[in-house]
Amino acid sequence: MKHLLSAGDLSRDEALAILDTAERMHAVQTREVKKLPPLRGRTIVNLFFEDSTRTRSSFEIAGKWLSADVINVSAEGSSVSKGESLRDTVLTVAAMGVDALVVRHNASGAVARIAGWVDCHVINAGDGTHEHPTQALLDAYTLRSRLGDLTDRHVAIVGDITHSRVARSNVLLLATLGARVTLVAPPTLMPSGVHSWPCDVSWDLDDVLSGKASGDVDAVMMLRVQRERMSGGYFPTEREYAISYGLSPERLDLLGADAPVLHPGPMNRGLEISSVAADSARSMVLEQVQAGVSVRMAVLYRLLSGADEVTV
Amino acid sequence: MPGRVRMPSEATAADADSGISGTSRPASVVLSDADVARVTDRIAHQIIENVAKNDFDAVLLGIPTRGVPLAHRLADRIAVFAGVSLPVGSLDITLYRDDLRLRGVRPLGATAEPEGGIDGRTVILVDDVLFSGRSARAALDALIELGRPRAVQLAVLVDRGHRELPIRADYVGKNLPTSPSQTVRVLLAEVDGRDAVLVEGS
Numbered sequence: 001m002k003h004l005l006s007a008g009d010l011s012r013d014e015a016l017a018i019l020d021t022a023e024r025m026h027a028v029q030t031r032e033v034k035k036l037p038p039l040r041g042r043t044i045v046n047l048f049f050e051d052s053t054r055t056r057s058s059f060e061i062a063g064k065w066l067s068a069d070v071i072n073v074s075a076e077g078s079s080v081s082k083g084e085s086l087r088d089t090v091l092t093v094a095a096m097g098v099d100a101l102v103v104r105h106n107a108s109g110a111v112a113r114i115a116g117w118v119d120c121h122v123i124n125a126g127d128g129t130h131e132h133p134t135q136a137l138l139d140a141y142t143l144r145s146r147l148g149d150l151t152d153r154h155v156a157i158v159g160d161i162t163h164s165r166v167a168r169s170n171v172l173l174l175a176t177l178g179a180r181v182t183l184v185a186p187p188t189l190m191p192s193g194v195h196s197w198p199c200d201v202s203w204d205l206d207d208v209l210s211g212k213a214s215g216d217v218d219a220v221m222m223l224r225v226q227r228e229r230m231s232g233g234y235f236p237t238e239r240e241y242a243i244s245y246g247l248s249p250e251r252l253d254l255l256g257a258d259a260p261v262l263h264p265g266p267m268n269r270g271l272e273i274s275s276v277a278a279d280s281a282r283s284m285v286l287e288q289v290q291a292g293v294s295v296r297m298a299v300l301y302r303l304l305s306g307a308d309e310v311t312v
Numbered sequence: 313m314p315g316r317v318r319m320p321s322e323a324t325a326a327d328a329d330s331g332i333s334g335t336s337r338p339a340s341v342v343l344s345d346a347d348v349a350r351v352t353d354r355i356a357h358q359i360i361e362n363v364a365k366n367d368f369d370a371v372l373l374g375i376p377t378r379g380v381p382l383a384h385r386l387a388d389r390i391a392v393f394a395g396v397s398l399p400v401g402s403l404d405i406t407l408y409r410d411d412l413r414l415r416g417v418r419p420l421g422a423t424a425e426p427e428g429g430i431d432g433r434t435v436i437l438v439d440d441v442l443f444s445g446r447s448a449r450a451a452l453d454a455l456i457e458l459g460r461p462r463a464v465q466l467a468v469l470v471d472r473g474h475r476e477l478p479i480r481a482d483y484v485g486k487n488l489p490t491s492p493s494q495t496v497r498v499l500l501a502e503v504d505g506r507d508a509v510l511v512e513g514s
Contacts (some may be wrong), residue, residue, distance in 0.1 A: 017419065020419065020420075021419065021420055023421075024404070024420035024421075024422065024423070025422060031457070031458075033457055034458070036407045036457075037408060037413055037453070038407045172415055285504050300415050301417070305412050305413070305417055305418075306412070306413065306415060306416045306417035306418070307413055307414055307416065
């Protein structure tokens, strides 16, 4: 594997290999000395054209715990704000002897474009409303830690599907892993063409959570309402959205007792998720953050540690 | 690592440590299952003799894949012979190898600290084959990340010679003179379904 651009690029074997590697990597988090040697002498640049706290710091920690040198470049304060083109910026950074670029960009497809310009490894850390493969991997890791093998497990993904790169990557990866996905959103937040995706679609959250729509739900993933990507009226009011699609305490009770609740963060409490749900014992939000470091260590290890010509 | 499971995704170049290659060549059995049991018992007796003077304050750390079942077998035999149970753990050395970048990405094994940790105790590393000594070197690096043992010893089922580093084993089941082009294959029931040591090639 040269790049990680889409969750859809991963075969079942490769996805499972990453998750298994992440499980091994997880042990380093409990150690006194959090350092492993395999990427010593390798240089990773986090190239972020869009704001991020958790993804960027998680990639930075992952790289550092594997002994790589990690440099953060953000668009703000860089030559991008002086009018340099994307291609020139990327080629300039890559020319400094970089082994891997971790890229986030607000335009869908930008990261795949960048991968065509450079010789080094490229990892998609989120491109527009397109994909966020490492988020899907850490969600799968978290689900697996709670549910075991994901084959035939049923996951509901709820909320702003249209603007969510997390939903796209999750649908692709969970399908690869053999899980069943039901997307739940108001029609205005459901992307066109969603019926060709490998998943079920519903507009009624109560029917899905109670199992009436498409069978019992093993886990529910709430998505953030992305105000910054919304240019029009996708729903009448936030209050109406919260009533119809928010994970309220009552809806939490519809779920099976062991069903975990995931949220990629940052959460809008009171909008897509109630505080009761966010702070309940079944909330996996902090586990997801922990898994993020382990999974990104696994991805960096699998992309960068082997010999280039025989890396698979 | 000697005798480790080869994943389909890995390169088929000769294993730097045990000389295992993907091709099948005529193999001769140098240790039968009875021999493996006898040799294991002897190592267990030697360990008992050695660690008894420290009140058996020792732990067995198996190096995956086959060092781990071997460490458990030694612990079982030591329990039978001396009536003490030594804690057993496993130590994956993949991330500490000096040839990581020489071939395809490797899957990781499990690292499990033995009960009570390793600080201040005698750690006995257990592996199936001692060849170049590079696995043992990697194990020493991996070990100091876990803590500070009082002493580190090495137990191997087979020593086939051709050392490339100043490393020797404290407990050797069988010294096996080989040529560098030969392949030594250790089979253990827990992993391979039967016990045997084979030498392939000439």
